[in-house]
Amino acid sequence: MNEINIDEICAWARAxxxxxxxxxxxxxxxxxxxxxxxxxxxxxxxxxxxAQISDLxxxxxxxxxxQGIGSIDREFVWSLDPLDGxxxxxxxxxxxxxxxxxxxxxxxxxxxxYLPMLDDCxxxxxxxxxxxxxxxxxVSDTNxxxxxxxxxxxSNAHRNFRISFxxxxxxxxxxxxxxxxxxxxxxxxxxxGRASLWDMAAGLSxxxxxxxxxxxxxxxxxxxxxxxxxxxHSEAILVSTPVLLDQLHTYIQRVER
Amino acid sequence: MNEINIDEICAWARAxxxxxxxxxxxxxxxxxxxxxxxxxxxxxxxxxxxAQISDLxxxxxxxxxxQGIGSIDREFVWSLDPLDGxxxxxxxxxxxxxxxxxxxxxxxxxxxxYLPMLDDCxxxxxxxxxxxxxxxxxVSDTNxxxxxxxxxxxSNAHRNFRISFxxxxxxxxxxxxxxxxxxxxxxxxxxxGRASLWDMAAGLSxxxxxxxxxxxxxxxxxxxxxxxxxxxHSEAILVSTPVLLDQLHTYIQRVER
Numbered sequence: 001m002n003e004i005n006i007d008e009i010c011a012w013a014r015a016x017x018x019x020x021x022x023x024x025x026x027x028x029x030x031x032x033x034x035x036x037x038x039x040x041x042x043x044x045x046x047x048x049x050x051a052q053i054s055d056l057x058x059x060x061x062x063x064x065x066x067q068g069i070g071s072i073d074r075e076f077v078w079s080l081d082p083l084d085g086x087x088x089x090x091x092x093x094x095x096x097x098x099x100x101x102x103x104x105x106x107x108x109x110x111x112x113x114y115l116p117m118l119d120d121c122x123x124x125x126x127x128x129x130x131x132x133x134x135x136x137x138x139v140s141d142t143n144x145x146x147x148x149x150x151x152x153x154x155s156n157a158h159r160n161f162r163i164s165f166x167x168x169x170x171x172x173x174x175x176x177x178x179x180x181x182x183x184x185x186x187x188x189x190x191x192x193g194r195a196s197l198w199d200m201a202a203g204l205s206x207x208x209x210x211x212x213x214x215x216x217x218x219x220x221x222x223x224x225x226x227x228x229x230x231x232x233h234s235e236a237i238l239v240s241t242p243v244l245l246d247q248l249h250t251y252i253q254r255v256e257r
Numbered sequence: 258m259n260e261i262n263i264d265e266i267c268a269w270a271r272a273x274x275x276x277x278x279x280x281x282x283x284x285x286x287x288x289x290x291x292x293x294x295x296x297x298x299x300x301x302x303x304x305x306x307x308a309q310i311s312d313l314x315x316x317x318x319x320x321x322x323x324q325g326i327g328s329i330d331r332e333f334v335w336s337l338d339p340l341d342g343x344x345x346x347x348x349x350x351x352x353x354x355x356x357x358x359x360x361x362x363x364x365x366x367x368x369x370x371y372l373p374m375l376d377d378c379x380x381x382x383x384x385x386x387x388x389x390x391x392x393x394x395x396v397s398d399t400n401x402x403x404x405x406x407x408x409x410x411x412s413n414a415h416r417n418f419r420i421s422f423x424x425x426x427x428x429x430x431x432x433x434x435x436x437x438x439x440x441x442x443x444x445x446x447x448x449x450g451r452a453s454l455w456d457m458a459a460g461l462s463x464x465x466x467x468x469x470x471x472x473x474x475x476x477x478x479x480x481x482x483x484x485x486x487x488x489x490h491s492e493a494i495l496v497s498t499p500v501l502l503d504q505l506h507t508y509i510q511r512v513e514r
Contacts, residue, residue, distance in 0.1 A: 035405065087405060087425070091443045094351035094375050117374050118351050148292070148344060155407065155425035158415070168344070168412035170428040186348045 005056070006125040009100055009112045012052050016045040016098040017116030020083055029090045037086040042066050045082035045098060053078050060102075063228075065198045072228055077103045079201035081176060084113075088173025094118070099176040101201025106225035111202025113176045122180045122206050130209035132184050139212040139241040140185040150186075151240075151248070152178040154193035160236075161191065165251040179203025182239050183210035189240035189248045194233035197224055207239060214239045217254065262313070263382040266357055266369045269309050273302040273355040274373030277340060286347045294343040299323050302339035302355060310335050317359075320485075322455045329485055334360045336458035338433060341370075345430025351375070356433040358458025363482035368459025370433045379437045379463050387466035389441050396469040396498040397442040407443075408497075408505070409435040411450035417493075418448065422508040436460025439496050440467035446497035446505045451490035454481055464496060471496045474511065 020041045029037035046066045053062055057078075062070045064080035078100065083089060085096030094117040102110040104126075112123040122137070124130040130137050142149075149167035154160075154175075163169060167188070172178065176199060178190035183206045192200075204214060204222065214222040216235040227234060240248045277298045286294035303323045310319055314335075319327045321337035335357065340346060342353030351374040359367040361383075369380040379394070381387040387394050399406075406424035411417075411432075420426060424445070429435065433456060435447035440463050449457075461471060461479065471479040473492040484491060497505045 037405070087407075088427075091407065091438070092375075092377075092441065093427070093429070093438075093443075094372075115351075118349075120349075148294070150344075150348065150412065153415075155427055158410070158420040158422065158426045163415040165415065168428070169415045170345075170350070170412055170430060171426060172350070172429070173427060181348070181350075184349065186350075 004110050010121050013098045013112045013114035017114050019045050021116050042083040049080050079198045081198040084176040085174030095172040095174050095177050097176050099202045106228050108205040111205035113202050124206050124209035128209050130206045137184040137210050139210050143243045149188050151189040153191045162253045175199040176203050179207050182212050183207050192237040197227035213242055261367050267378050270355045270369045270371035274371050276302050278373050299340040306337050336455045338455040341433040342431030352429040352431050352434050354433050356459045363485050365462040368462035370459050381463050381466035385466050387463045394441040394467050396467050400500045406445050408446040409444055410448045419510040432456040433460050436464050439469050440464050449494040454484035470499055
C-alpha cells in the first residue's frame with residue numbers, strides 16, 4: 001500500500017492549525033530538558049495526528065517531537081513536528097507550522113507543511129511534484145543573485161557563521177517554513193543549524209519535488225536514515241537550488257569558537 | 258483640536274489591510290529608483306489613507322512613502338507607510354503592516370500599526386498608553402538575557418554588523434513590526450538599519466508609550482524632526498528597554514568596510 005491519501009493529510013494539518021490558532025496568544029510554554037519550548041498546542045496536535053495515522057495506516061510507524069519514537073522498523077514511518085516554531089508561536093510571531101513527513105525505508109517519501117496564519121498548505125505526494133495549495137511550485141531558476149533576493153538563516157547564525165550573502169537574510173523561526181520558501185522559489189536558500197528529522201522530513205520531500213537540494217555544510221547530501229532514531233541531529237545544512245548551491249556555499253563561513 | 262479619534266484610525270488601518278490581503282500572492286512589484294519595491298497595494302492604501310485624513314483632519318499635513326511630502330509646516334503631520342515590508346509581502350511572507358503615524362511639531366504623537374496576517378492592531382493615542390488590540394502592552398522588564406530571548410535585526414545586518422547577542426536574532430521584514438514586538442515585551446530589542454520617518458513614526462509613538470527607548474548607534478536619542486523632509490534617513494537605530502539598552506549596545510559592532 002504505497003498510495004497515500006494526501007488530501008486527507010492536508011486536512012489533518014489544517015485541523016492541527018485550528019487547534020494551534022485557538023491557543024495562539026493565550027498560552028504559555030514549558031521548557032523541555034533541551035531548553036526548547038513545548039505548549040499544550042504541540043501536545044494536543046501530536047496526539048490528534050497520531051490518532052489519525054493509527055486509524056488510517058495502522059501498519060505504519062510514528063515518531064514525533066513531543067511523544068517520541070514508536071516502532072520505526074517499518075517500511076513507512078511518519079515523522080511529525082506538530083508545531084514547528086514553538087518559540088515563534090509563543091512570541092506572537094506568525095511563522096510557525098504543522099509539519100507531517102512520511103519516510104519510506106528511512107527516506108523522505110511525502111510531506112505536508114501547513115502555515116495557519118497564512119492559510120498556506122505546502123505538500124507533495126510520492127509523484128515528484130510539489131504544491132502550495134492548488135498551485136505547482138518550483139525552486140527559483142535564477143543564476144544571478146540580486147540585492148533584493150533573500151535566504152533564511154537560523155536564529156543563532158549570527159554567532160556561528162559569517163555570512164556575506166549579497167542580498168537579505170531573514171530568520172523566521174521555523175525550519176519547516178524555511179524549506180517551503182525555498183521550494184516555492186521565494187527565497188534562494190536556507191542555512192539551517194542542527195535539525196532533527198521531524199523538522200526536516202516533510203520539508204525535504206517538498207523541496208526535492210520542487211527541484212531543490214539540501215547538503216550538509218561539509219558538502220554531503222543530507223541523509224535521513226541516520227536520524228531515524230530521533231535523538232540525533234543533523235550537521236548544519238544548506239538548502240538551495242541546483243544552480244545556486246555552490247555559490248551560496250561560498251558566502252557562508254563557520255566561525256571557529 | 259488635539260483629540261484624535263484613534264478608533265477611526267484603527268479602522269482605516271484594518272481597511273488598508275483588507276486591500277493588501279486582496280492583492281497578497283496575486284501581485285508583482287515594481288522597483289523604485291532606490292531599488293526598493295512598490296506594488297499596487299501600497300499605492301491604493303496610501304490613496305485611501307490620504308483621502309480619509311483629508312476628510313477628517315483637513316488642516317493636517319501628510320507625508321507618505323509612495324506619494325511624497327505634502328504641506329508639512331503644520332502642527333500635525335501624518336507620516337504614512339501604507340505597506341511596510343513590501344519585499345516580505347511580495348515574497349509571500351507574513352510580517353508586513355500598515356503604519357500610520359501622527360507627528361505634532363515634528364515629534365511622534367500617536368500611531369497605529371496593523372498586521373493583517375495576524376489581525377493584530379498596535380496603537381497609542383496621545384495619552385501615553387500602548388495597546389495590542391484591547392490589551393495594554395509594555396516592554397519587557399527583564400534584566401537577564403536568556404538564550405531563548407530574541408531581538409530583531411535588519412535584513413542586511415549580516416553584512417554591516419557583528420552581533421554577539423546570546424539569544425536569537427530574527428529578521429522579519431518590517432521595521433514597523435520590529436517596533437511592535439519590542440513594545441509588546443516579546444522581543445528585547447531591534448537593530449534597525451537606516452530608516453525613513455514613515456517607517457518609524459507610528460512605531461516610535463507606540464514604543465515610547467509602552468516604556469521603550471530608541472537611540473542611534475552613536476548613542477543619541479532618535480530625533481524625528483530632522484527627518485520631516487522625508488528624503489533623509491536616520492542612522493542605524495537600536496530599540497530596546499531602558500534596562501537592557503546599554504547591555505544590548507555591547508553586543509553590536511559595526512563592521513568597517
